[in-house]
Amino acid sequence: TGDLKLQASDDVVIENTSGANAAVFNVDAGQELYWRGGSGAGKKFETTQTGVSVTGDVLATDDLILDSDSAVIQLGDDQDVTLTHVADTGILLNSSRKIQFGDSATFIQQSSDGTLRIDGEAIIDLNASTRVDVSAALTAGGIIKTDDTTEATSTTDGSLQTDGGLSVAKDVVAGDDIKLLSDSSVVAFGADGDVTLEHQHNTGLLINGS
Numbered sequence: 001t002g003d004l005k006l007q008a009s010d011d012v013v014i015e016n017t018s019g020a021n022a023a024v025f026n027v028d029a030g031q032e033l034y035w036r037g038g039s040g041a042g043k044k045f046e047t048t049q050t051g052v053s054v055t056g057d058v059l060a061t062d063d064l065i066l067d068s069d070s071a072v073i074q075l076g077d078d079q080d081v082t083l084t085h086v087a088d089t090g091i092l093l094n095s096s097r098k099i100q101f102g103d104s105a106t107f108i109q110q111s112s113d114g115t116l117r118i119d120g121e122a123i124i125d126l127n128a129s130t131r132v133d134v135s136a137a138l139t140a141g142g143i144i145k146t147d148d149t150t151e152a153t154s155t156t157d158g159s160l161q162t163d164g165g166l167s168v169a170k171d172v173v174a175g176d177d178i179k180l181l182s183d184s185s186v187v188a189f190g191a192d193g194d195v196t197l198e199h200q201h202n203t204g205l206l207i208n209g210s
Contacts, residue, residue, distance in 0.1 A: 155181060 006012050012025040017038050021043075024032040028089065030053075035043040040187045075081040084092040093099065098109040105121035118124060126132050146203070152158025180187070180199065189195040199204045 152179075 014023040031048040069087040073083040082094045098107040100107040111117040148159035150159045187197045
């Protein structure tokens with residue numbers, strides 16, 4: 001009806017009927033628990049100077065809390081992949097390791113210092129109810145295409161807009177009108193723009209030179 005106390009001047013060992021350890025309570029070392037249910041038998045739990053050591057799976061039926069700043073989850077035989085808590089910020093995946101989705105061809109990683117790489121095996125689908133903001137230069141190795149059919153009636157509408165100039169290295173093909181919405185606008189021809197057509201307000205067009 002009260003406590004059961006086991007006292008000894010040395011280790012306390014609990015064995016099964018075959019003489020195999022079930023629990024070992026060391027005097028000056030870790031405390032050990034063993035699994036003796038057949039397959040996978042052996043030591044499964046041991047206390048250490050820094051915490052506990054577990055051999056096998058750990059099943060938690062509720063929350064798992066790492067209650068320290070900069071706590072680290074280490075993965076792999078040689079702990080080559082780590083997730084580190086960054087206080088009041090988030091988590092840090094080490095080096096150039098990847099977070100994969102579905103298979104190895106779809107992932108996010110820091111491929112080099114300062115470079116975030118996003119790979120989709122076939123398609124990367126970005127959806128936003130208002131807009132997708134890119135705050136620096138956007139470089140595309142393929143076609144930039146919009147399926148939106150909004151007509152352009154000014155410099156601030158249409159399916160493709162730019163607040164600055166537009167530089168095009170190849171031909172421009174327009175399926176409808178081209179509008180230059182400024183008085184005295186100029187169309188220049190030639191590598192050095194030596195021939196020009198200039199808009200004359202309410203008058204017509206002026207071709208330069210002879």
